[in-house]
Amino acid sequence: MLGAAPPSLARPRNLPSTQDMRTLHRTVCRGALLALGAALSAAQSHAQGAGRVITQADYDIWRSIQGTTLSRDGRWLAYSLVPAVGDGDLVVRSTKGSTEWRVPRGYVGRPQLQPNADSGFTAPPPQFSYDGRVVAALTYASRAEFERARRGRRAADQPATSLAIVSLADGKVTTVPRVRSFAMPREAGGWIAYLLAGGDSAGGRGADSARTPGVAAATPGGTPRPISGDSTARRGGRRQETGATLVVRELASGNETRIEDVTTYAFADSGRWLAYTTASRAESHNGAFVRALGASGIGAEVALLSGKGSYRALTFDRAQKQVAFVSDHADSAAARPRMSLYQARLAATPTTRALVTPAGLAADRLLSDRGVSFTRDGSAVVFSVTPPRLDSIPADSLADKAVFDLWNYKDTRLQPQQRLEAARDRGRSYTAVYQLGTGKWLQLTNDSIPQVSLSEDGREALAVTNVPYALEALWGEGANDVYLLDTRTGARKPVARNVRFRAELSPAGRYVVWFADHGWHAYDAQSGKTTDLTxxxxxxxxxxxxxxxxxxxxxWGVAAWTADDRSVLVYSHYDVWELDPSGARPAKVVTDSVGTKTHVQFRLVSTGGARGRFRGGDATVVDPSQPLLLSAFDDRSKESGFYRERLDAATPPERIVMAAYKFGAPIKAADADVYAVTRQSFTEFPDVWVGERLDRLTKVTDANPQQKQYAWGSAELFEWANGDGVPLQGVVYKPANFDPSKKYPMLVTYYEQMSDNLYAYDAPAGRNRINPTVYASNGYVVFTPDIAYTTGYPGQSALKSVVPGVQAIVARGFVDPKRVGIGGQSWGGYQSAYIVTQTPMFAAAFLGAPVANMTSAYGGIRWESGNSRVQQYERGQSRIGATLWDAPMRYIENSPLFYVPRITTPVLIMSNDADGAVPWYQGIELFIALKRFGKEAYLVEYNGEGHNPRKRANQLDIDRRMQQFFAAKLKGEPAPEWMEKGIPFVNKGRDQLAPVNAQSTATSAGQATLPR
Structure with missing residues (x-):
C-alpha cells in the first residue's frame, strides 16, 4: 500500500496524515442558478467602498487559475489555484453540485530569483482519468522547505516532488512521495503509471514486486518524458545511464507492479499496452519491453529487443498496433555506438525488426535518438538523421592562439547569431521517412531544404526553403520557395517561389495553399494546377x-480545413470565408458578412480542453455537418461573446451571447455538453463559469475574494481624434470612489493599440510598467491611448495621438493639467522620450529601455537573437521605411537625443546592461545628454538583466522607484533619498530600497502601511 503524505505537504486542518487522508470537503453556497444573460444585464460598475489602497505588500497574495480541465463526462472541473508567490492548491470541483476537494500543491507560485533568466516555474496541469474516476496531479514541498533547501545549496537537500491521486467518489487522496513523471491511458480508465525519482530503483532488473511505490512526476498534459539518467557510472570510459523504478497501479484494486531501471515509458491510447525502455547497471538487462493490460491485470514482460546498449524514443502508432524505437544494441561493442531504428508489431507474441541500420546510412550520417513518430495512418515512420556531432574546441587548446570572430560579407547569418545558434548547429538533424509498405526510406530535409511538413499518410511532404533569400532576410522580410515532395520516390515539384508568408499543406496532402498578391492561392498536387482562389x-x-x-x-490567416480537403476556411478582417481549393466552387462568406456589417470579428473556436487531452482528431479539420462555434469581438464597443454557425446552411450566424466582458477560450467536456469558460472585466477577475450552454453559465470559482477589501478603480472607453483628424480610442481608468469635481493626477501609458484591453483584468503586480489597477487604487487617473502611425514619422505619430487625447481628458475637468505624467517600456519608452522633447505638458516621465538615437541604434545588434537592427527601422516597428542613407533626416528627426535641450520634464530611465532587444547604450546616450544640459534625470541599470527585469527583487525595485518618482512629481510627496542624493557605487548593495506605500498622505482605515 502507498505511504502517507510527506510532512512537507500543508494539509487542510483536521486531516489525518495517512493514506486515508481526505481533502477539505466544502459545501459552497451557490444559491439559485443564475442565467448568464441576466447577469450581463446588471450594471457592471459596482459600488466601491472606502477600501484599502493596494501596496506591494498585497501583490503576492493575488492568485491565478491555471491548468483548467474538465472530466470527459463534464461532471468535474479541476484546476490549480496559484498565488503570485507562495503555496497553492489543486482544486477539484463538481460542476453541478456543491462538492469541492482541495489538495495542497505546495510551492507552485515561484518567482524568478535570477536576473535575465527564463520565466518562472509553472506546475503541469491536473489530469483526469478517461473514466472520470480519479484526477491526478504533481504536488511539491512548501515554500518554507524550498527556502531552507535554497539556503542549504546541496542537491540532496532539494525537496522532492510527489503525486496526488484524488478519488472523485469520496475525495480520498492517495499521496505518493518522490516522483518524477506520471501517465494514464488516453482512451481507457483504470491504470496509472508513475516513475520514481532517482535513488528509488533497486538498481537491477529483479522480479516484479508489490512494494510501496514512488510516483512519477507529470509533465504538461500528463505526457511522459524520458529520464536523463538518475544515476550514472563509468565503465570502460563510457558514461552509463541507469533508470528508475516505474510503478504501474491498477486504480480499482490498488494492486501495483514495480518495474526497475525504466528510462522512458508510455501507455497505448487504448490502455491495452504499456511500453517502456530500461537502462540497468547490469547492461544485459537493458531493453525495450511491452506488457499487455487487461481485466485480469498486467501481463508478463515481453522483450521487443534487449541486451547491452541504449534504447530511446519509444512511440506507439495511433492504432496501437505497432511500436517504434531506436537502439544502439547492434553496435554496442563500438567505441561510439550508432543507433538503429526498430519497429515492433504488437500481438500475443510481438515481432521486432530493424528498419534502418548504420550500414544503410551514408558515411557522414548517424541516426538520431530523438524525434521518432508514426504518420497518422501508421503506414510510415518519421525519424531523424544527423551528421556526426561537431565538438567544441577546448578553450585551453587555444591558450597561445589567436581567438576571434571573423565577419564576412557573404555570411547569411551574422556572427552573434551564429554564436547563439551554435549548439543548434552542432546538433542539427534532418527529417526522414521510412515507408513500411515498401521498406524504403528517404531523407527529406537538408541544409538547402530545412523544413518539411507531412501529409497524414506521409506520402506527400511540403518542403520550404528560405536559403535563396537568406541575405535578403537580413534587411527585408525574407521569403521561401515551396516544393511538394513525393516521400516514396523523392520526386520534387516546384509549387511557388518567393512566397512571403507561410504555405500550408492540406491534411490529406491534396493541396498547398499560400497567400500572395493580396489573395489566396492553391496548388493541386494531382493536376499540377495553381488557382487564385480569391x-x-x-x-x-x-x-x-x-x-x-x-x-x-x-x-488574416487560415482557420481550418474540412474533411477530405474539400474546403479551406480563411479569415477576412471580420468574417469567415469558405474557399474551394480546386477553384470549382465560388468563394462563400460563411458568416454572411455579419461581421463586416457590425464591426464584429468572428474567429473559429477549438473547444479542445479536455478533448485535447484525448485522441479526438485535428483541431484544424472541421466536420461540415456540425455547427461551428465562433468567438466574437466588437472592435468598437470591445464587447465579446460567442456565435454559432453552420457550413451547410445559408443563414446568418446565431448569436449566443455578447456582453461587456472579455471571454476566454471555452473548454468543452469530450463526452457531454458542458462548457467551462472564463470571463473578466477590469473589476472582475477571470473566474471560471460552467454550464451546458454558453449563455447559461454559473460561476464556480472565486480565486480572489480579498479584492472586495481594496479600493478598486473603474475603466471606460474614451474617444477623440488625433492631430490629423483620425478617430482614436483609448481606455480611461478612474480611481476608486471617483469624484468628478476633484482634480486628480494622471498617468499616460501606451504601446501601439491598447483599447482592446477595456475589459481585461489587470492583477496587482510590480514590474516596469504603469499598472492601471495599482495606480488607480493609489488615486491616479490612468489613460492608455491608441496611436495611429504614419510611415516615416513614428515620433510625431505618437505626439499627435497622445497629446490631443490628454487635452480632451483634461477638458473634462477632473485631471489637474499640472500633474500629468507619462511612461512606457521599450517602444512605449521610445515614444515617451520623443514626446517630452516636443512638449512641456508632462510633469514626469518613465522611460523603460528607450531608443534615444536611431542613427546609432540602426547599426546595432539585437543580442537576444544576434540579428541586425536594420530591419527594425526599414520594415518594422520603428516605421522609418527607408535606409539611413536614403532618409537620414527621418532618423535624426525621430531621435529624442537631438532634441534634449528642449526637455523640461524630469525623467526616470531604466536601461539594463544585458538588454537583448534595445542596446543598453541607448539609455546611457540619453542620460549623458540630459546630464550635460543639467536636466533632471535618473537612470536605473539592473545588472545582468535583459529588456524586462525578471528577477523578482528587481521587478519590485523598479516598481517602487516608479511609484516614488511619480508620487514626488505628481502628488508633491517628499522625494526619496535616492532622488535627492543618489547612491554612490561604494554603497552598492548596502542601500536597498525599503518597500514604500505609493498612496499620498492619508491611508484608508485598516490599510497596512509600510516603512518609507
Missing part, C-alpha cells in the same frame, strides 16, 4: 488592412 472577389481583403508598418501586410 481573384474574382471584390470589396474584400484577406490581408490586414490595419497593418501600419512599412512591410507587406500579413494575411
Amino acid at each position: 481573384a474574382k472577389l471584390t470589396g474584400v481583403r484577406f490581408d490586414q488592412e490595419t497593418w501600419d508598418t512599412p512591410s507587406d501586410p500579413q494575411p
Whole structure:
C-alpha cells in the first residue's frame, strides 16, 4: 500500500496524515442558478467602498487559475489555484453540485530569483482519468522547505516532488512521495503509471514486486518524458545511464507492479499496452519491453529487443498496433555506438525488426535518438538523421592562439547569431521517412531544404526553403520557395517561389495553399494546377488592412480545413470565408458578412480542453455537418461573446451571447455538453463559469475574494481624434470612489493599440510598467491611448495621438493639467522620450529601455537573437521605411537625443546592461545628454538583466522607484533619498530600497502601511 503524505505537504486542518487522508470537503453556497444573460444585464460598475489602497505588500497574495480541465463526462472541473508567490492548491470541483476537494500543491507560485533568466516555474496541469474516476496531479514541498533547501545549496537537500491521486467518489487522496513523471491511458480508465525519482530503483532488473511505490512526476498534459539518467557510472570510459523504478497501479484494486531501471515509458491510447525502455547497471538487462493490460491485470514482460546498449524514443502508432524505437544494441561493442531504428508489431507474441541500420546510412550520417513518430495512418515512420556531432574546441587548446570572430560579407547569418545558434548547429538533424509498405526510406530535409511538413499518410511532404533569400532576410522580410515532395520516390515539384508568408499543406496532402498578391492561392498536387482562389472577389481583403508598418501586410490567416480537403476556411478582417481549393466552387462568406456589417470579428473556436487531452482528431479539420462555434469581438464597443454557425446552411450566424466582458477560450467536456469558460472585466477577475450552454453559465470559482477589501478603480472607453483628424480610442481608468469635481493626477501609458484591453483584468503586480489597477487604487487617473502611425514619422505619430487625447481628458475637468505624467517600456519608452522633447505638458516621465538615437541604434545588434537592427527601422516597428542613407533626416528627426535641450520634464530611465532587444547604450546616450544640459534625470541599470527585469527583487525595485518618482512629481510627496542624493557605487548593495506605500498622505482605515 502507498505511504502517507510527506510532512512537507500543508494539509487542510483536521486531516489525518495517512493514506486515508481526505481533502477539505466544502459545501459552497451557490444559491439559485443564475442565467448568464441576466447577469450581463446588471450594471457592471459596482459600488466601491472606502477600501484599502493596494501596496506591494498585497501583490503576492493575488492568485491565478491555471491548468483548467474538465472530466470527459463534464461532471468535474479541476484546476490549480496559484498565488503570485507562495503555496497553492489543486482544486477539484463538481460542476453541478456543491462538492469541492482541495489538495495542497505546495510551492507552485515561484518567482524568478535570477536576473535575465527564463520565466518562472509553472506546475503541469491536473489530469483526469478517461473514466472520470480519479484526477491526478504533481504536488511539491512548501515554500518554507524550498527556502531552507535554497539556503542549504546541496542537491540532496532539494525537496522532492510527489503525486496526488484524488478519488472523485469520496475525495480520498492517495499521496505518493518522490516522483518524477506520471501517465494514464488516453482512451481507457483504470491504470496509472508513475516513475520514481532517482535513488528509488533497486538498481537491477529483479522480479516484479508489490512494494510501496514512488510516483512519477507529470509533465504538461500528463505526457511522459524520458529520464536523463538518475544515476550514472563509468565503465570502460563510457558514461552509463541507469533508470528508475516505474510503478504501474491498477486504480480499482490498488494492486501495483514495480518495474526497475525504466528510462522512458508510455501507455497505448487504448490502455491495452504499456511500453517502456530500461537502462540497468547490469547492461544485459537493458531493453525495450511491452506488457499487455487487461481485466485480469498486467501481463508478463515481453522483450521487443534487449541486451547491452541504449534504447530511446519509444512511440506507439495511433492504432496501437505497432511500436517504434531506436537502439544502439547492434553496435554496442563500438567505441561510439550508432543507433538503429526498430519497429515492433504488437500481438500475443510481438515481432521486432530493424528498419534502418548504420550500414544503410551514408558515411557522414548517424541516426538520431530523438524525434521518432508514426504518420497518422501508421503506414510510415518519421525519424531523424544527423551528421556526426561537431565538438567544441577546448578553450585551453587555444591558450597561445589567436581567438576571434571573423565577419564576412557573404555570411547569411551574422556572427552573434551564429554564436547563439551554435549548439543548434552542432546538433542539427534532418527529417526522414521510412515507408513500411515498401521498406524504403528517404531523407527529406537538408541544409538547402530545412523544413518539411507531412501529409497524414506521409506520402506527400511540403518542403520550404528560405536559403535563396537568406541575405535578403537580413534587411527585408525574407521569403521561401515551396516544393511538394513525393516521400516514396523523392520526386520534387516546384509549387511557388518567393512566397512571403507561410504555405500550408492540406491534411490529406491534396493541396498547398499560400497567400500572395493580396489573395489566396492553391496548388493541386494531382493536376499540377495553381488557382487564385480569391481573384474574382471584390470589396474584400484577406490581408490586414490595419497593418501600419512599412512591410507587406500579413494575411488574416487560415482557420481550418474540412474533411477530405474539400474546403479551406480563411479569415477576412471580420468574417469567415469558405474557399474551394480546386477553384470549382465560388468563394462563400460563411458568416454572411455579419461581421463586416457590425464591426464584429468572428474567429473559429477549438473547444479542445479536455478533448485535447484525448485522441479526438485535428483541431484544424472541421466536420461540415456540425455547427461551428465562433468567438466574437466588437472592435468598437470591445464587447465579446460567442456565435454559432453552420457550413451547410445559408443563414446568418446565431448569436449566443455578447456582453461587456472579455471571454476566454471555452473548454468543452469530450463526452457531454458542458462548457467551462472564463470571463473578466477590469473589476472582475477571470473566474471560471460552467454550464451546458454558453449563455447559461454559473460561476464556480472565486480565486480572489480579498479584492472586495481594496479600493478598486473603474475603466471606460474614451474617444477623440488625433492631430490629423483620425478617430482614436483609448481606455480611461478612474480611481476608486471617483469624484468628478476633484482634480486628480494622471498617468499616460501606451504601446501601439491598447483599447482592446477595456475589459481585461489587470492583477496587482510590480514590474516596469504603469499598472492601471495599482495606480488607480493609489488615486491616479490612468489613460492608455491608441496611436495611429504614419510611415516615416513614428515620433510625431505618437505626439499627435497622445497629446490631443490628454487635452480632451483634461477638458473634462477632473485631471489637474499640472500633474500629468507619462511612461512606457521599450517602444512605449521610445515614444515617451520623443514626446517630452516636443512638449512641456508632462510633469514626469518613465522611460523603460528607450531608443534615444536611431542613427546609432540602426547599426546595432539585437543580442537576444544576434540579428541586425536594420530591419527594425526599414520594415518594422520603428516605421522609418527607408535606409539611413536614403532618409537620414527621418532618423535624426525621430531621435529624442537631438532634441534634449528642449526637455523640461524630469525623467526616470531604466536601461539594463544585458538588454537583448534595445542596446543598453541607448539609455546611457540619453542620460549623458540630459546630464550635460543639467536636466533632471535618473537612470536605473539592473545588472545582468535583459529588456524586462525578471528577477523578482528587481521587478519590485523598479516598481517602487516608479511609484516614488511619480508620487514626488505628481502628488508633491517628499522625494526619496535616492532622488535627492543618489547612491554612490561604494554603497552598492548596502542601500536597498525599503518597500514604500505609493498612496499620498492619508491611508484608508485598516490599510497596512509600510516603512518609507
